[in-house]
Amino acid sequence: MSSYYRLFGSKAKDCVLADGAVVSAGNQAWLNSTADRLNATIRRSVASVNASGRARVARYVNAAQLFRGHGFCDKGARWVFGPIEVALGVDAAAIAHPNYRGQAAYALAFLRARIA
Incomplete structure (x- = not known):
């Protein structure tokens, strides 16, 4: 199972998207x-699944850490x-x-999780 990434960095200022929409710091x-x-x-x-007594069957993969600096209004490439x-x-659903x-x-x- 993989983590979800943060859409925005930790800056406390409004973010203006390419279409002019503003996402407030609070949002x-x-x-x-x-x-x-x-x-x-x-x-x-x-x-919980892994502690259930059965063989280890699940792994948590923290992909979110890789996304730091690459969300909306971050300095890195989005x-x-x-x-x-x-x-x-x-498609707008993307x-x-x-x-x-x-x-x-x-x-x-x-890949890193598999190797570890």
Whole structure:
């Protein structure tokens, strides 16, 4: 099972997306904390499955750490689809999902977990 990434960095300022939409610092913090809570739930669920007495059958892969600095309004290259990609023809359902860089980060996280 994999973690979810934070959509925004930890800057406490509004984020203006490519289409002019503004995401307030408060909404960014809420969205990021939602990802953190979801990750904690996934981590606990994996631990519960593994503690059930059966052979270890699940692993928690922390891909979120690789995404730091690559969300909306971060300085690094964005690893998630945003409004600009939709304007260029990407399905709107892809917004906030990993782009090819994000998919590569997930692949790396799973590869590292397999090797560890």
